[in-house]
Amino acid sequence: MAFALNLLALGLAAFSQVSAQQGPWRGAGQSAGSPAYNYMFQMPLPIGPVAEPELTVNVNGRTVQYYSVTIEPFTQQVYPNLGPAHLTGYNGTAPGPTFKIPRGTETIIRYLNRGELSAAVHLHGSYTHSVWDGWASDEMQVGQWKDYYYPNSETARPIWYHDHADGHTATDAYYGQAGVYIITDSAEDALGLPSGDYDVALALSDKRYQSNGDLASPNGNPINFFGDVIHVNDQPWPYLAVEPRKYRLRFFDMSLSRPYDLYFADPSGNWIPFQVIGSDSGLFGAPVSTNNLLIAMGERYEVVVDFSSYAGKNITLGNNLQQGQIQEYDNTNKVMRFVVGNRVSDSSNNGAVPSVLNANIEWPTPRTTVDHTFNFQMGGDSVWTINGIDFSNVNNRILAKPQQGSTQLWELRHTGGPAVHPVHVHLVNMQIISRTGGSRGVLPYEAAGLKDVVLLEPGEVVRVLAFFGPENGVYMFHCHNLIHEDNTMMDAFNVTYLQALGYNQTTDFADPMNPQFAAQDYSDAAFAPAAVSSAVVSLANLGAYSAFSALAAAETAYYATAQSTNAMATAVASTTAAIVSSGYGFATSTATASTAASQVVTLSTVGKAVSNTVSTSTPSVTSTTSTSSKTSSTSSKTTTTTRPGGPPGHHPRMFQA
Numbered sequence: 235m236a237f238a239l240n241l242l243a244l245g246l247a248a249f250s251q252v253s254a255q256q257g258p259w260r261g262a263g264q265s266a267g268s269p270a271y272n273y274m275f276q277m278p279l280p281i282g283p284v285a286e287p288e289l290t291v292n293v294n295g296r297t298v299q300y301y302s303v304t305i306e307p308f309t310q311q312v313y314p315n316l317g318p319a320h321l322t323g324y325n326g327t328a329p330g331p332t333f334k335i336p337r338g339t340e341t342i343i344r345y346l347n348r349g350e351l352s353a354a355v356h357l358h359g360s361y362t363h364s365v366w367d368g369w370a371s372d373e374m375q376v377g378q379w380k381d382y383y384y385p386n387s388e389t390a391r392p393i394w395y396h397d398h399a400d401g402h403t404a405t406d407a408y409y410g411q412a413g414v415y416i417i418t419d420s421a422e423d424a425l426g427l428p429s430g431d432y433d434v435a436l437a438l439s440d441k442r443y444q445s446n447g448d449l450a451s452p453n454g455n456p457i458n459f460f461g462d463v464i465h466v467n468d469q470p471w472p473y474l475a476v477e478p479r480k481y482r483l484r485f486f487d488m489s490l491s492r493p494y495d496l497y498f499a500d501p502s503g504n505w506i507p508f509q510v511i512g513s514d515s516g517l518f519g520a521p522v523s524t525n526n527l528l529i530a531m532g533e534r535y536e537v538v539v540d541f542s543s544y545a546g547k548n549i550t551l552g553n554n555l556q557q558g559q560i561q562e563y564d565n566t567n568k569v570m571r572f573v574v575g576n577r578v579s580d581s582s583n584n585g586a587v588p589s590v591l592n593a594n595i596e597w598p599t600p601r602t603t604v605d606h607t608f609n610f611q612m613g614g615d616s617v618w619t620i621n622g623i624d625f626s627n628v629n630n631r632i633l634a635k636p637q638q639g640s641t642q643l644w645e646l647r648h649t650g651g652p653a654v655h656p657v658h659v660h661l662v663n664m665q666i667i668s669r670t671g672g673s674r675g676v677l678p679y680e681a682a683g684l685k686d687v688v689l690l691e692p693g694e695v696v697r698v699l700a701f702f703g704p705e706n707g708v709y710m711f712h713c714h715n716l717i718h719e720d721n722t723m724m725d726a727f728n729v730t731y732l733q734a735l736g737y738n739q740t741t742d743f744a745d746p747m748n749p750q751f752a753a754q755d756y757s758d759a760a761f762a763p764a765a766v767s768s769a770v771v772s773l774a775n776l777g778a779y780s781a782f783s784a785l786a787a788a789e790t791a792y793y794a795t796a797q798s799t800n801a802m803a804t805a806v807a808s809t810t811a812a813i814v815s816s817g818y819g820f821a822t823s824t825a826t827a828s829t830a831a832s833q834v835v836t837l838s839t840v841g842k843a844v845s846n847t848v849s850t851s852t853p854s855v856t857s858t859t860s861t862s863s864k865t866s867s868t869s870s871k872t873t874t875t876t877r878p879g880g881p882p883g884h885h886p887r888m889f890q891a
């Protein structure tokens with residue numbers, strides 16, 4: 235009883251702080267039940283705008299696109315018969331504009347915060363440098379902006395972007411700060427999968443409404459938030475008119491606490507088999523056939539479903555999740571409807587799904603020793619913790635220090651609390667090795683590809699294997715039940731710099747609070763076209779990602795030679811030969827004799843425990859990198875293309891095609 239009261243008090247304290255910062259229409263009432271929605275399957279699925287670059291810069295052979303996004307309040311008519319809902323989203327849309335970026339094209343996105351609360355933006359599924367990864371304390375206050383720089387150099391995959399601000403991520407995501415970001419590549423294009431209008435992103439969320447048609451606050455319950463209105467692309471229970479052919483559907487679970495068990499049902503209620511072709515980290519090696527698909531918060535799955543046998547019929551997407559932790563309401567078993575027409579207007583890319591989708595999945599090097607065990611549990615000094623430590627415990631919140639380029643096996647344990655925990659580890663692509671403690675094991679579509687989120691149900695223990703690279707830096711890992719994340723089931727790990735690689739990065743991208751990249755106050759001058767162009771070229775010239783593929787290859791070679799057992803100094807001690815003979819792509823390395831060289835990484839404000847010393851007893855290497863000389867060269871090779879239609883800036887409709 236004492237524990238329960240304590241829990242309640244802590245939960246309320248955490249939430250009252252957030253509520254106090256919100257507008258008068260926020261937190262106006264925790265609706266016990268939303269008004270009846272009388273337009274089930276009658277409103278079309280919204281297909282949002284695709285972001286267009288406002289500037290394209292070429293620096294030393296790299297293409298860098300510049301976009302701008304304003305976080306701003308807007309209203310949306312959700313209930314046709316009631317008042318509008320108030321949201322705060324990216325460029326005044328929810329979900330935010332969709333990004334479609336070809337692999338290898340770098341992006342710089344300038345976010346300007348014109349919302350009500352501080353903001354941090356995380357590109358979920360990207361191995362972004364720490365300074366642009368949306369570290370929860372690296373916030374833009376209202377009136378500030380920050381340029382985020384992304385590599386987009388991993389294979390084609392469905393990733394997404396959302397707020398990650400300290401303590402109110404759930405609020406911000408719920409009110410609209412989330413969007414789809416798709417990386418494409420030529421290998422995927424060559425497969426002949428459904429494309430264009432036949433490739434549809436479906437962002438799932440659940441919300442509650444007040445009697446006046448406005449949103450009810452998600453705050454007030456530190457355990458879970460479950461809405462009684464299911465949205466797809468922010469439209470309650472929509473329909474999509476489809477043709478009798480194959481479609482590629484990309485599912486994103488952007489809900490706060492709700493997982494879904496999705497299925498397609500014909501008018502007789504029979505479930506239709508479909509193929510799962512990819513997940514968080516891109517295409518599977520081969521498609522997985524199934525009748526249902528469990529997707530949890532933060533996860534993505536891509537499927538191909540064939541409507542060709544259902545011309546003139548309705549196919550309903552349902553949610554079959556029935557378990558104790560998930561609140562079911564009258565209509566939360568329904569998601570959306572596909573209204574199948576009678577005519578196919580384009581029969582290209584409508585063949586069988588290839589039996590081989592992706593022969594080049596970068597599975598981590600096998601490893602059987604558990605490097606870290608993390609207990610996801612209630613209690614401790616706050617409501618939710620990992621190993622009893624929460625994110626506000628600044629001096630202790632770094633729970634792991636994998637060395638750059640190492641592979642580690644983590645054991646994730648659900649050790650208490652009436653909720654599920656989808657665990658998201660930033661930076662990495664995880665192989666789900668095992669799930670014990672329950673009855674379901676690893677699901678076939680979880681095993682078929684790499685992931686960045688894995689679901690823990692009560693009592694379950696999941697082992698994941700991941701490569702911690704290519705860069706060093708401090709990253710978060712947390713529960714993607716965003717209610718838990720805010721309360722404060724989140725900690726960090728420090729991918730420590732591997733000096734022995736001879737990779738001498740002159741800019742510190744590892745400290746997420748590096749003031750060089752901190753948010754700045756808005757000024758007209760900073761948003762003048764010439765200033766934007768200059769800022770973009772300056773960032774691009776850092777070459778922050780230009781060595782990534784060489785770096786990853788060097789790390790793989792390094793650990794293979796070291797036969798590392800624990801990715802630590804022992805490995806460093808035995809790899810001199812590998813360093814010298816590397817040809818890692820970091821030219822002109824020169825070995826310098828030293829004994830017991832010590833590499834101290836001290837990060838400014840992310841916490842005492844971040845200070846990390848890697849001792850080596852072998853020659854250390856200093857190097858002049860070819861990449862830095864290239865990228866610090868003049869911008870005379872830079873070409874700039876300004877997008878027609880006006881100067882780069884912060885107009886909310888800049889992205890409309």
Ligand SMILES: [Cu+2]
Pocket residue numbers: 610653654655656713714715718719723
């Ligand atoms: Cu959780």
